[in-house]
Amino acid sequence: MATDDQILLARTHLASARNVTVLTGAGISADSGVPTFRGADGLWRTYRAEDLATPEAFARDPRLVWEWYNWRRELIATKSPNPAHEALVELERRKKQFWLITQNVDGLHRAAGSRQLSEIHGNIWRVRCTGCGEISENREVPLPLLPMCGRCHALLRPHIVWFGESLREEDLHRCDEVLRDCDLLLVIGTSGVVYPAAGYASVAKEVGALVIEINLETTPRPDLVDLSLQGRAKDVVPLLL
Ligand code: OAD
Numbered sequence: 001m002a003t004d005d006q007i008l009l010a011r012t013h014l015a016s017a018r019n020v021t022v023l024t025g026a027g028i029s030a031d032s033g034v035p036t037f038r039g040a041d042g043l044w045r046t047y048r049a050e051d052l053a054t055p056e057a058f059a060r061d062p063r064l065v066w067e068w069y070n071w072r073r074e075l076i077a078t079k080s081p082n083p084a085h086e087a088l089v090e091l092e093r094r095k096k097q098f099w100l101i102t103q104n105v106d107g108l109h110r111a112a113g114s115r116q117l118s119e120i121h122g123n124i125w126r127v128r129c130t131g132c133g134e135i136s137e138n139r140e141v142p143l144p145l146l147p148m149c150g151r152c153h154a155l156l157r158p159h160i161v162w163f164g165e166s167l168r169e170e171d172l173h174r175c176d177e178v179l180r181d182c183d184l185l186l187v188i189g190t191s192g193v194v195y196p197a198a199g200y201a202s203v204a205k206e207v208g209a210l211v212i213e214i215n216l217e218t219t220p221r222p223d224l225v226d227l228s229l230q231g232r233a234k235d236v237v238p239l240l241l
Contacts, residue, residue, distance in 0.1 A: 027189020
């Protein structure tokens with residue numbers, strides 16, 4: 001667990017930083033009861049990503065993929081933001097220059113009230129038409145196993161960036177900008193193995209930003225982290241304000 005001295009130091013850095021960027025991963029939502037992907041209880045222990053989270057998997061068996069997303073939508077629908085999500089809303093309020101990059105698709109940052117936000121892997125509450133490309137908000141739980149577009153009747157897919165797909169150009173651009181401009185990057189609850197987010201700490205370091213990490217465990221690139229705060233996001237993040 002992070003020591004009082006470490007917390008105090010992180011708090012001082014955060015208070016004096018002018019431009020703060022935050023990167024979050026599944027660990028921040030773990031405290032709301034949303035399963036992570038890796039680790040002992042991670043989703044990728046039970047399911048194979050290549051069967052469920054790739055465009056090939058969807059082309060092969062859209063019902064199976066929708067069944068999995070329906071299960072996740074059902075689970076996430078019962079979850080609420082926790083004190084770590086809420087602390088980031090407060091941080092956004094306090095800082096003139098602030099941006100939150102999340103890899104999470106659960107929508108909990110938005111539900112908490114974060115607005116300066118890029119959901120780089122998409123959002124589980126949005127669907128996209130494989131025919132006309134229309135993106136729409138959809139909170140129906142469960143969806144029919146082959147949901148169809150109301151406009152053109154083609155199959156809908158989750159509006160999620162799957163393995164093998166690229167991030168949206170506007171997100172890539174925005175993330176690059178906020179990482180290059182920041183003087184402090186907070187990295188919360190991500191295993192740091194999925195790119196491009198796994199490379200964000202090194203982009204921030206390149207421009208001389210301070211990198212503070214909050215995680216239950218140590219992550220693969222400790223050399224990129226200036227201050228590592230071990231503990232649960234819901235306990236540690238609120239202490240930084
Ligand atoms: P992972 O499941 O890979 O990693 C979760 C991280 O959170 C681990 O480093 C844990 O140690 C840490 N952690 C767990 N509980 C925590 C807690 N209560 N407080 C703080 N840290 C905690 O999740 P991501 O790094 O987000 O992609 O995974 C990246 C991407 O891989 C996901 O966005 C997803 C997945 O495949 C897509 O869905 C496209």
